[in-house]
Each structure stands twice: as structure tokens, then as C-alpha cells.
Amino acid sequence: MKFTFDRDAMIKEISIAQEIITNKSPISILSNILLIAENGALIIKATDSTVKFSTTIPVDIQEEGRTTIFCDKFMSILSSLPSGDIDFIQEDIGVTIKPTSKKVVFQLKSQASDKFPEIGTSENLPFFEIPSKDFKEMIKETIFAVSDDRNRYFMTGVYFVKKDDVLTMVATDGRRLSCDNKKGLSIPDFQPAIIPTKILSCILKNAPDEGNIQIAVIDKSIFVKFGNIEFSSVLIEGQFPNYQKVIPESLSMSFMVNKADLDAALRRTTIMVDKKVSRIIFKISSGVLKLISPESDIGTADEEIPCRYDGQDISMALNFTYVTEPLKVIDSENVVFDFNINEASGEGEANITKAVIIRGEPAGDYIHVIMPMNY
Numbered sequence: 001m002k003f004t005f006d007r008d009a010m011i012k013e014i015s016i017a018q019e020i021i022t023n024k025s026p027i028s029i030l031s032n033i034l035l036i037a038e039n040g041a042l043i044i045k046a047t048d049s050t051v052k053f054s055t056t057i058p059v060d061i062q063e064e065g066r067t068t069i070f071c072d073k074f075m076s077i078l079s080s081l082p083s084g085d086i087d088f089i090q091e092d093i094g095v096t097i098k099p100t101s102k103k104v105v106f107q108l109k110s111q112a113s114d115k116f117p118e119i120g121t122s123e124n125l126p127f128f129e130i131p132s133k134d135f136k137e138m139i140k141e142t143i144f145a146v147s148d149d150r151n152r153y154f155m156t157g158v159y160f161v162k163k164d165d166v167l168t169m170v171a172t173d174g175r176r177l178s179c180d181n182k183k184g185l186s187i188p189d190f191q192p193a194i195i196p197t198k199i200l201s202c203i204l205k206n207a208p209d210e211g212n213i214q215i216a217v218i219d220k221s222i223f224v225k226f227g228n229i230e231f232s233s234v235l236i237e238g239q240f241p242n243y244q245k246v247i248p249e250s251l252s253m254s255f256m257v258n259k260a261d262l263d264a265a266l267r268r269t270t271i272m273v274d275k276k277v278s279r280i281i282f283k284i285s286s287g288v289l290k291l292i293s294p295e296s297d298i299g300t301a302d303e304e305i306p307c308r309y310d311g312q313d314i315s316m317a318l319n320f321t322y323v324t325e326p327l328k329v330i331d332s333e334n335v336v337f338d339f340n341i342n343e344a345s346g347e348g349e350a351n352i353t354k355a356v357i358i359r360g361e362p363a364g365d366y367i368h369v370i371m372p373m374n375y
Contacts, residue, residue: 031072280294357370
């Protein structure tokens with residue numbers, strides 16, 4: 001096999017392959033990439049046995065063929081070289097890599113391509129299209145809320161479902177829930193799926209902001225295509241929790257605060273929070289939100305910021321991480337906290353009940369549900 005390729009174009013694709021490959025041992029075939037030179041193009045494939053990646057780039061082929069090489073070392077070689085054309089020559093198990101502009105030659109050993117896991121074709125699958133910007137937004141607004149508890153494996157991915165004309169992505173770890181709904185999309189029905197975070201992270205990082213993404217959900221796999229790139233992954237099996245029961249209805253109370261003000265105040269007050277507890281106290285009174293870090297061995301902090309609220313004094317304890325993370329993805333100037341309260345006993349403050357919803361103002365497609373903490 002012999003072909004000539006552009007260094008910069010190859011680096012772009014190999015860097016994506018590295019995201020898929022987790023085992024950096026040169027002994028394992030899963031640490032290799034599969035290269036297929038045919039019909040005037042180079043097909044590059046990588047897999048960790050669960051997530052699969054395939055792409056095609058134009059190259060100048062002098063001799064067709066296929067082989068696998070150690071991805072990590074190939075990337076190191078490419079990164080050390082200047083931009084320009086590079087020759088790739090395979091003879092038996094030896095691979096020669098030499099740039100046309102430098103008198104340097106690298107020798108790599110290859111492994112036979114028949115040892116590489118089969119990466120099936122996506123031809124004739126029922127793909128549908130969704131705007132890339134919308135799909136990436138849905139991933140960004142949910143992926144951080146998945147569970148890391150392997151005993152509840154069905155919550156370690158993002159639930160993807162379509163009902164009527166609403167496409168939904170939702171993730172939960174049992175203590176908070178992130179949900180994004182896109183309405184009015186004309187796409188066919190498909191079986192609900194729990195998508196692993198690894199393929200979603202790859203899509204979020206590499207998919208363009210413009211144009212459409214093609215998606216197919218079939219059997220126990222998902223396929224995603226954009227440009228010259230295709231990802232596929234085995235889906236997570238299991239029954240995802242009934243997320244609709246977690247989202248509270250008929251919340252009668254709310255306060256609104258400037259997102260930038262809240263984010264800055266949280267960054268300051270949480271300096272004094274015990275990270276093992278991660279609890280911050282919200283005290284809300286007419287026109288004022290006071291954030292308080294509970295007193296600990298190292299001290300305490302509090303800060304007041306203006307808020308839009310006109311009602312009885314209330315207080316709530318929240319995990320500050322569950323507040324700061326959705327703030328990063330809410331794309332609006334103001335945020336609203338919706339909740340219900342218990343009646344105050346005597347002259348004391350009222351406490352919130354059950355869950356709190358955080359959303360942007362004006363309301364959009366995204367909500368984040370948090371369960372309050374005990375004081």
C-alpha cells in the first residue's frame with residue numbers, strides 16, 4: 001500500500017480517532033486505526049468495541065491496500081512534522097512515513113487488518129435529519145446531569161425519545177434532572193434510546209454548528225453522520241425512569257434573578273463551602289436574594305443580590321453544583337426558580353417543598369429540576 005496525504009487534513013481526523021480509542025497499549029488491536037486506501041480516498045476507522053468512528057479523506061493513491069497502525073504513535077509522528085505532503089508506504093508489516101519537505105523517515109510496525117473488529121455499514125438505514133445546532137444544544141443541556149453510578153447503568157446515558165412532534169433529551173442522576181424539548185420537528189418515529197455519553201461528547205465536540213445531522217436509531221444501536229464523519233454506538237439497555245413524574249406541575253411560587261449576578265455570587269460564596277457537602281442556602285425576601293455558605297471549621301460567607309420577588313420570606317438549601325451547571329447552558333439574561341412552599345410555622349420562614357425548577361426567562365425548551373437538601 002502506498003499513498004500521499006496532507007498532514008493537516010490527516011491530523012484533524014486522527015485526533016477524532018484518539019477520542020474513541022482509550023487503550024494506549026500498542027499490543028491491543030483496539031489501540032490501532034484501520035486504514036483502507038481505495039478508489040482515490042483513504043477510509044479511517046477506529047473503535048473501542050462500543051463506540052465506532054469512520055471517516056474518509058482524499059489522498060493520492062499509488063497502490064491500494066489496507067492495514068492497521070498504532071494510533072497514538074502515528075499522531076505523535078504527524079504532530080512533530082510541518083504542514084505539507086507526507087508519503088505512507090507499507091511493505092509487509094513495516095510502514096514508512098516520510099514528509100516530502102524533510103529528510104526524516106519514520107518506521108512503524110503494522111498489524112493485519114483482518115484482526116481489526118468489524119465496523120458494519122450504515123447503508124440503507126432509516127436516517128432522519130435534525131439541525132446540527134439544535135442537536136448539539138440538546139446534548140450540552142443534558143449530558144452533565146447523567147449518573148456516574150454503574151449500579152444504575154440505565155441512568156449513565158441520555159434518554160432520547162420522540163412523542164408526537166416533540167423531540168426530547170433528558171438525563172438524571174436521581175437528585176437532579178435536565179430536560180430539553182424541541183417542538184415542531186418533522187422526523188419519523190423511532191424507538192426510545194439511552195445514548196452513552198461518549199458518543200454524545202464526540203458529536204458535541206466535532207459536529208458543525210451549521211447544517212444538519214443525520215441520525216438513525218435501530219435495534220440496539222445509534223448512527224450519526226455529518227460531513228465525512230460517521231459515529232455509531234451500542235445503546236444502553238434498561239428502563240429509563242419515568243422522568244415526567246419527576247417534573248413537578250402547578251408550581252405557584254417563583255423568583256427571578258439576573259444570571260450573571262447569581263453566577264458571580266455563587267462563585268464567591270461557595271469558596272467557603274465544604275465541598276463534601278456542597279450545600280448553599282438561598283434566603284429570599286422581597287427584592288433580595290441572600291446566598292449563605294453554612295458555617296464550617298474554616299468560616300462562612302454570604303452575599304446579597306437583587307431579585308424579583310414579592311412574597312413571604314422563604315429559604316431553601318441546594319447543592320450549588322446543581323445550580324451552577326445549568327447556569328452555564330441557559331442562554332438568557334435572567335433565570336427563574338419555580339417552587340412551592342410549606343406554610344410557615346409561627347413567625348418563622350416558610351420552606352420549599354419537593355422539587356425546584358430552574359429555567360431561563362423568557363421560558364424556552366430547557367428546564368433543570370433540583371431536589372432540595374436538608375439544612
